[in-house]
Amino acid sequence: MTTDFSRAVDLLQAGELVAFPTETVYGLGADAANPQALAKMFAAKGRPADHPVIVHLAGAAYLERWAIDIPPLAWELAEAFWPGPLTLILKRAPQVPYAVTGGQETVGLRVPSHPLALGLLRAYTQAGGGHGNMCGIAAPSANRFGRISPTDAAHVREELGDVVALILDGGSCPVGIESTIIDLSRAADLTPRLLRPGRITPEQIAAVSGVLPELPGAHVGGAPRVSGSLASHYAPQTPVRLVAKEQLPEVLRGLKVQGKRFGLLAHGPLAGLAAPHSLRLLPANAEGYARGVYAALRELDQAGNEVIVVEAVPPESAWAGVADRLRRAACGSGES
Ligand code: TXA
Ligand code: MG
Numbered sequence: 001m002t003t004d005f006s007r008a009v010d011l012l013q014a015g016e017l018v019a020f021p022t023e024t025v026y027g028l029g030a031d032a033a034n035p036q037a038l039a040k041m042f043a044a045k046g047r048p049a050d051h052p053v054i055v056h057l058a059g060a061a062y063l064e065r066w067a068i069d070i071p072p073l074a075w076e077l078a079e080a081f082w083p084g085p086l087t088l089i090l091k092r093a094p095q096v097p098y099a100v101t102g103g104q105e106t107v108g109l110r111v112p113s114h115p116l117a118l119g120l121l122r123a124y125t126q127a128g129g130g131h132g133n134m135c136g137i138a139a140p141s142a143n144r145f146g147r148i149s150p151t152d153a154a155h156v157r158e159e160l161g162d163v164v165a166l167i168l169d170g171g172s173c174p175v176g177i178e179s180t181i182i183d184l185s186r187a188a189d190l191t192p193r194l195l196r197p198g199r200i201t202p203e204q205i206a207a208v209s210g211v212l213p214e215l216p217g218a219h220v221g222g223a224p225r226v227s228g229s230l231a232s233h234y235a236p237q238t239p240v241r242l243v244a245k246e247q248l249p250e251v252l253r254g255l256k257v258q259g260k261r262f263g264l265l266a267h268g269p270l271a272g273l274a275a276p277h278s279l280r281l282l283p284a285n286a287e288g289y290a291r292g293v294y295a296a297l298r299e300l301d302q303a304g305n306e307v308i309v310v311e312a313v314p315p316e317s318a319w320a321g322v323a324d325r326l327r328r329a330a331c332g333s334g335e336s
Pocket of ligand 2: 140141
């Protein structure tokens with residue numbers, strides 16, 4: 001994949017917004033060391049200012065510009081999984097603007113593996129890397145706050161319209177759900193904490209760290225440290241109902257009897273099920289499913305359904321990222 005990154009780099013250096021594909025979802029990029037650019041990014045997303053944003057780097061070599069007290073495990077995880085869909089939460093370096101950390105003393109960092117993202121980061125770094133030569137691009141998912149993350153350039157246009165100066169088009173994102181987030185900012189003797197499940201599983205982390213990270217839900221209360229941890233994040237506008245495989249026939253029959261227009265997002269055999277108004281069938285493996293899930297929800301959301309029924313996914317660890325996003329899509333929609 002070859003792309004001329006010079007326009008994108010110029011725009012970022014001038015404090016403008018550039019959307020770009022990562023292996024997970026599309027990001028809405030801004031110079032992470034420029035508070036004005038960050039303000040523009042928050043406004044474009046409609047995101048509250050106290051929500052921290054992930055800073056993207058061209059390589060682990062730039063970690064020390066952004067973080068202090070970096071524990072050995074951070075370097076080990078970076079070595080094992082970067083470039084790739086893992087975000088590390090570390091203690092912020094003094095020069096990191098609070099706008100990027102949501103006022104917190106920690107900062108989220110990752111090196112993405114998508115060739116367009118990495119190419120952009122390298123070109124940006126080579127060109128000086130924005131304010132203070134910090135070489136970080138802040139990029140939340142390129143959707144309006146609380147909505148489904150974009151996995152295609154057309155989704156970004158749909159979500160953000162003309163407020164983005166440029167959208168780099170890399171087709172659809174190969175992972176499809178956001179990066180795994182691991183908090184390493186606590187005291188060195190505390191277990192790393194999984195803040196958001198993703199493609200990289202707790203077992204993969206444990207293979208490097210020797211210990212399973214603490215899982216989400218193991219801690220409660222306080223302000224949301226991860227905006228994706230708000231219960232109703234990643235939600236379509238149409239109510240979403242998560243239904244166990246065994247209950248699907250009965251639930252769909254019931255909707256049919258009520259005359260409801262329903263969409264169905266399934267991954268298993270459809271024999272014996274009442275026909276939905278619109279159907280999206282995803283692969284029955286976690287990776288293939290994750291790749292298609294946001295586009296499928298987006299389509300079902302736009303197809304004039306009164307409710308979207310989602311066949312619940314298996315309980316295995318590989319599915320945890322997908323299960324998490326589906327739970328959030330269903331939450332707060334008035335459906336169970
Ligand atoms: O895969 C991804 O991570 C994508 C792509 C574009 O890289 N980005 C993404 O960004 O999902 P966003 O902003 O939509 O979600 C990032 C999550 C947020 O929920 C935010 O709260 C959390 O990371 N986060 C960022 N910095 C944090 C920090 N210092 N402490 C805790 N959570 C943090
Ligand atoms: Mg997001």
